[in-house]
Amino acid sequence: EADIYQTPRYLVIGTGKKITLECSQTMGHDKMYWYQQDPGMELHLIHYSYGVNSTEKGDLSSESTVSRIRTEHFPLTLESARPSHTSQYLCASSDSRLDVQFFGPGTRLTVL
Amino acid sequence: GQSLEQPSEVTAVEGAIVQINCTYQTSGFYGLSWYQQHDGGAPTFLSYNALDGLEETGRFSSFLSRSDSYGYLLLQELQMKDSASYFCAVRGGGYNKLIFGAGTRLAVHP
Numbered sequence: 465e466a467d468i469y470q471t472p473r474y475l476v477i478g479t480g481k482k483i484t485l486e487c488s489q490t491m492g493h494d495k496m497y498w499y500q501q502d503p504g505m506e507l508h509l510i511h512y513s514y515g516v517n518s519t520e521k522g523d524l525s526s527e528s529t530v531s532r533i534r535t536e537h538f539p540l541t542l543e544s545a546r547p548s549h550t551s552q553y554l555c556a557s558s559d560s561r562l563d564v565q566f567f568g569p570g571t572r573l574t575v576l
Numbered sequence: 577g578q579s580l581e582q583p584s585e586v587t588a589v590e591g592a593i594v595q596i597n598c599t600y601q602t603s604g605f606y607g608l609s610w611y612q613q614h615d616g617g618a619p620t621f622l623s624y625n626a627l628d629g630l631e632e633t634g635r636f637s638s639f640l641s642r643s644d645s646y647g648y649l650l651l652q653e654l655q656m657k658d659s660a661s662y663f664c665a666v667r668g669g670g671y672n673k674l675i676f677g678a679g680t681r682l683a684v685h686p
Binding site: 497504505506507509512514522523554556561562563564565566567568569570 | 607624665673676678679
């Protein structure tokens, strides 16, 4: 079944740790995105990719980095987690219709 | 730049009709999208308008007026499960990504 997956769903980690949030999609989409969203607040684009080896920073400044080595995989890495990184991270993908995005279930990150 | 405005909260009763408005500013325009997000969940795509007029999908309809830079989402026969946040979105930043509004929180009461 075509879908978009994120792991872990929940993560509690200490300050200074390196973490990688995984995102995979089986829909064959070229375009993938990472958003950051605090509870009840708006979505902020932090990274996007239009294909393999293509990544761009989004509108919200983020200390995270991304890579796109395979079409279906778009991991996000935080080299040194801080309490200010506590948030929900949503991964999405789309085909040529940029306005129709499919979201994964999200990773709720808490940094102590 | 691009910006979108939508009400922060709307309240309605079961069975009623509610309209969520969205005004936008963008240097170029491709279309207006709507997404629904339940608490703790992920956004899901609802509708997309590229041309003026009304698009209907079951109980939900979306309207666009490009001359007024305005659109709305119309929800009919409201059900409790419609309680959620609703986001409008337009392309921005070179038209290669979506810019989302701040979201409208809809509360449906019995």
